[in-house]
Amino acid sequence: MQLIVDNSFLDQIQDIRDKIFRIAKRLLVSKEEAEDATQDVITKLWQMGESKRKTFRSIEAYSVTMTKNYCLDRLKSKQAQSVSLDESITKSTSESLQNKIEFKDELSFVEYLIDQLPEKERMIIQLREIEQYDFSEIASMLNLPEGTVRVYLSRIRKKLRGQFLEIENHGN
Amino acid sequence: METKKIEALLKKYLEGETSLSEESFLRDYFNKEIDLPEAFKSYQKFFTYYQVAKKETFPLIKKKTKLILRPWMFAAASIAIIFSLQISGFFTTSNSNDQEEALKIFKQFQIQMKHVSSHLNNGSQSLAYLDYWNNTTQKLIK
Numbered sequence: 500m501q502l503i504v505d506n507s508f509l510d511q512i513q514d515i516r517d518k519i520f521r522i523a524k525r526l527l528v529s530k531e532e533a534e535d536a537t538q539d540v541i542t543k544l545w546q547m548g549e550s551k552r553k554t555f556r557s558i559e560a561y562s563v564t565m566t567k568n569y570c571l572d573r574l575k576s577k578q579a580q581s582v583s584l585d586e587s588i589t590k591s592t593s594e595s596l597q598n599k600i601e602f603k604d605e606l607s608f609v610e611y612l613i614d615q616l617p618e619k620e621r622m623i624i625q626l627r628e629i630e631q632y633d634f635s636e637i638a639s640m641l642n643l644p645e646g647t648v649r650v651y652l653s654r655i656r657k658k659l660r661g662q663f664l665e666i667e668n669h670g671n
Numbered sequence: 672m673e674t675k676k677i678e679a680l681l682k683k684y685l686e687g688e689t690s691l692s693e694e695s696f697l698r699d700y701f702n703k704e705i706d707l708p709e710a711f712k713s714y715q716k717f718f719t720y721y722q723v724a725k726k727e728t729f730p731l732i733k734k735k736t737k738l739i740l741r742p743w744m745f746a747a748a749s750i751a752i753i754f755s756l757q758i759s760g761f762f763t764t765s766n767s768n769d770q771e772e773a774l775k776i777f778k779q780f781q782i783q784m785k786h787v788s789s790h791l792n793n794g795s796q797s798l799a800y801l802d803y804w805n806n807t808t809q810k811l812i813k
Contacts, residue, residue, distance in 0.1 A: 657685055
């Protein structure tokens with residue numbers, strides 16, 4: 500059986516794929532799960548067919564929203580199965596302060612701080628700081644008013660910085 | 672002068688009021704500057720991390736699909752070995768005109784070919800492995 504390869508779709512999806520992957524990884528934390536999620540989301544986009552895809556104002560924005568919903572569903576069903584939502588979090592909270600202090604010099608400490616945030620906040624940080632979308636785009640992707648995104652972002656930036664300083668001060 | 676500007680931008684940044692271009696200015700500043708004023712140091716890790724995180728891409732080369740060895744593949748491989756040995760055996764014996772021996776070998780060969788075909792008919796799934804089987808035979812014949 501030969502699949503008809505939709506080249507225009509593949510071209511369109513190239514850049515989006517990496518974004519989907521990064522967003523999925525931010526939400527699901529696990530790299531493997533993010534890979535699966537990326538495959539699934541892209542498959543769904545492909546299955547829609549071109550005529551339907553053309554009706555979206557921006558396929559990119561649509562894919563981001565789709566990825567978000569997909570990942571949140573995943574997390575929810577995991578929770579329902581009473582599997583520990585995020586093993587790294589439970590592990591890390593029991594980590595000694597000393598470890599955290601040593602950790603602070605690494606970039607992964609920043610990653611750790613971000614991954615501790617609730618999903619919505621992680622999503623906002625990802626979309627603004629890493630994917631660099633403007634507020635109106637983020638607002639439509641997350642279905643939130645623009646002002647709310649701004650307020651959230653400010654709060655999260657302050658929170659992250661506060662947590663960073665707190666750990667740093669413990670070290671001194 | 673620059674320090675003042677950065678300071679003002681950082682204040683705006685924390686309030687969520689910086690534009691994308693101002694934020695990219697900050698990212699560049701923090702990724703270039705080594706000798707930072709003490710007050711800015713707590714921001715640097717964040718801006719560096721954001722820069723690095725943007726470069727992460729979907730891993731295109733998935734782990735190599737492991738070659739799953741199925742029992743029938745061993746069977747096919749061993750039949751292929753016997754098969755190629757038989758060919759050489761068949762020719763040498765026919766050269767010596769030992770007809771009886773040749774007939775015996777031919778019968779064995781027939782049985783083996785039946786095995787081969789029964790394995791190859793093992794469902795359409797197995798057809799995908801025909802290439803693998805071919806390769807092995809070719810290697811052995813060479």
